[in-house]
Amino acid sequence: MDKTFDRLPRTGLILLAAITLGWGLNWPVMKIVLSEVPPLSFRGSCLFLGGVGMLAIAHFSGQGVRIPRGRLPAMLLLTLFNIVGWNVLAIYGVSLLSSGRAALLGYTMPLWGVLLSAWLLGERLDRRRLAGLGLGLTGVVFLMGDGVALFRAAPAGALCMLGAAFSWALGVVLLKRLPLGMPAAALTGWMMLLGSLPMLLVAGVFEWPRLHIPSLWPALGLVYNVLVAFMFCYWAWNRIVLMVPVSVSSLSSLATPLIGVLGGMLILGERPGWHEGVAALCILGAIACVSLAQRPGTKAP
Template sequence: MPDQTAAAARPSAAAHPPISAYALTLLALLTLFWGVNWPIMKIALSEVPVFTFRTVCLGGGAVGLFAIALWKRMPLGIPRGYGWKLTAISLFTITGWNVFVLYGLGMLPAGRTTILAFTMPLWLLPMSALVLHERLSGWKLAGLCIGLTGLAVLVGGEWQSMVSSPLGVLLVLGAAISWAIGTLLTKLYAVPMGAVPFVGWQMVLGGIPIFLLAPLLETDRWFVYSTGAWLAMLYNATVCFVFCYWAWNTLVRILPAGISGLSTLMIPVVGVFSSMVVLGEQPQWPEFAALALVAVALGLIFKPARAQPV
């Protein structure tokens, strides 16, 4: 697993260079593994309470990441003066995201409502332009609009049932905003650590409130889960919380924040189609229309800008 450092400077307003093959490979794997995790999470959460589920995932992910860091002899210490910055990042990317999205989804109908969480690019793009001074090209704005249209198509006829639970909608949107703020802070603070221990510390620091609440809120729910539930938790703790979180933080470091955020638009589409395979749901025209729209959006987002004449 390659490691990326935080040595890169903040992005300038200049147009971004073509996306490297390494970044595209990471993005493709991240999209696949995070996308198929939605039906896998449904399997786990049918038996496992939400805080217990996240405790296992965060704890397992942190242990795995620190084990990799030790194996590769990476420095594990938090650089002096960056402790509070790393804590702030962790509270948004780990605590806020996980608590808001799990409680929000508990109040909303099952299925496509998780797509609300992937409105994250809608919040991150203007943040990155205002704070990081990243350039908002016409292609990127067009890609954002088309991609969000694809997500709106996926929501489809379930919108009325979603707005009947406004608190649930607000919580999931809060999760998306929390993720966007955490991504922005990751780019802004540029903590000088390797990506592997950096993500491991995020899970420890951001997981503390979850670790403390799990035994308080779910003391009567500890029992022997089925093999399917344990396999789902194992997938989350290893593939999602080790590889996917590492890959995401690596992409945030090597790509402009707005581009890394927009690149997540395909994940809910993969989630919907994988739910059809795993849970036996039947595809309808909105799924195929959304897939086409998001594919067009990604093509526009990753379109290299023309070089400026000298």
């Protein structure tokens, strides 16, 4: 288990930077994959392969992979919100919205995460974290720009992404509330593997006629999802969640939609504007509030 800190240590900051790039760039990549691969088949297959890969890494590196006795119900609950709820709702949301706008709605997660952590975990919302929340949400609003009108035109997509954000936030809080005492690699592997099974089952019933071998770029997108977005980023995210309070990990994730929007501009041809510049400053300020600054006299436990 990772030691708990009040702010992100150096290792956490390195992992956060890698997650920001890995997950941020994956939003436009998902749009490319979805052009040829049905949504549940896409996410289910990536989760299954990623879960098997993570459990293999945990096993051959000498870590335990067994779920502790009596903890299977907790594992299933964590899987429901962290994996199934987030991935199913997010993949349908991104299919109905532009990749950048879907990322922005998905990363309203910190709002829900901070509120749920105060309610369910009793985490203290000091001025530093409240300032980070305010700056981060201001950045997301600026990044949305005129996207609100687009959300009104696609309410199902917007609701899917908001539901995904809430599911992820609740899953993160439960990960702290229901500790399983497992290495991060094994925990990640089991959640991905168990979460993939209902998706693949439903995909086998409803999406089978639409399956075919994808062309080069969607195929490379699948590989990217398995190796980077799932195996590495999920493992790194669980490490961060176990390191720090939920309010810190949640707000620290706010840089990811910024990369998602920039990635959409580079890969899908969208053009940046002044909204993105203001949003970048706000989001970087939010991360600084919860990850870098520390009140004088305060020590990490």
